[in-house]
Amino acid sequence: MGSWQYVVLWAYVAHTALVRGESPVLPSTKYISLNPTQTTISLEKPYCSSSTAAMVYLYVVQNGATNTAVSDANIILNTTFTSSSGGKSQPYLADKFTNPQCVNFPDLSTLNVSTLVSGVLANYIVRVGGNVDCLTDPNFSGICNPPLQTGTSYRFKYVYANAGVKQFETDWSPAISTITAKTSSTIDTWPGRRSGGMIVLTSILSVLLFFLLLGFIGMVVASLTVGSSSGGDIKTYDTRISHKAPAVPQASADPVYSTTHEYSPHPEA
Known part of the structure; x- marks a missing residue:
């Protein structure tokens, strides 16, 4: 074997050891400001880690669990959130995705473009606890990744595999806690x-x-309205009181005038 072949071999071994030693990490707060939340934890996808594995599997376990196995005879385990009691008894499979390569690294400089944010983040991070309804939806299919418990510490591991057969796995991450609700x-x-x-x-x-x-x-407005309407109408009243002069008694000495008299055209002198 030539010297250049030894160099390639040692480079491959060193790269493999480095990948196996890497563990999932939180993304930069420059891109994800609120992380973790009360029920979710976002992790960076492992770009440029392996060029041979087809898929990456993400396992989650609560900090302190004694059983941390993610495979059996190199066959990856499909343990669910429910069967592991939310990661208390053993790790559960939270997500799987195509092994991200360096050539497909997302352009994080476009995060200031509102129409591109969703797609860029979906390629850059994996969100643990993002499926809100998978436990209650009877028609849900796929890997159930329900919300995490508030104020609880979790550890994470990436497993690289082809057709369900493990190639290698990373170390478990340090404990990462969700936010405690006040x-x-x-x-x-x-x-x-x-x-x-x-x-x-x-x-x-x-x-x-x-x-x-x-x-x-x-009430004040209503009272003012009623007052103004009553003051504008002038009501008239027709008084029908008649005053009749009292009859004056006629004295016997008063002369009596007759309204009837004879008129003579030739009065006597």
């Missing part, structure tokens, strides 16, 4: 550091006060 009593509601219950009560009272104020304004 209870309402621990929410900092400065000023006053009010509890979550007090915030809810204050919100309800504020809404009720708004409706009371709205009703008061409505």
Whole structure:
């Protein structure tokens, strides 16, 4: 064997050892700002790690589990989330994808283009806990990757395989924890550091006060409207009171005039 062949052989061995030693890592916060979340953990896909394996399998186990086997006689295990109690008893298969090659590395500089973000991230990361309905959907097919538990530590491993036969696997990653959800009593509601219950009560009272104020304004407007309409109409009343002069009694001494008299054209002198 020539010297150049030894160089190639040692380079291959060194590369294989390096790949086997690599473990899944979190992507840069420059590209994924909120990670982990309460129920998900995003990992970088292993670009430029192997050119021989066709598929990469991602296994998940809760930190502290004693059984960490992912294969049996180099045949990869298809342990599910349910059968492993969410990774408590042993690792479960969370995802599988085509082995990513260096020539297909996503262009991360295009992440500022809104129409390209979804496709670039799908090629760059694998999201553990991304299937929300796979446990409850009876028609779901494929690998179930349900949400992770809040405030729980997990470890991850990549397994490279061809037709279900393992070629090699990485080390388990360091423990990575999901975010712990805060209870309402621990929410900092400065000023006053009010509890979550007090915030809810204050919100309800504020809404009720708004409706009371709205009703008061409505009553004022209605009263002003009625007042203006009653002042503009002038009502007239027809008084039918008749005053009859009292009869004056006629004295006996008063002369009596007759309305009837004779007219003579030739009165006597």
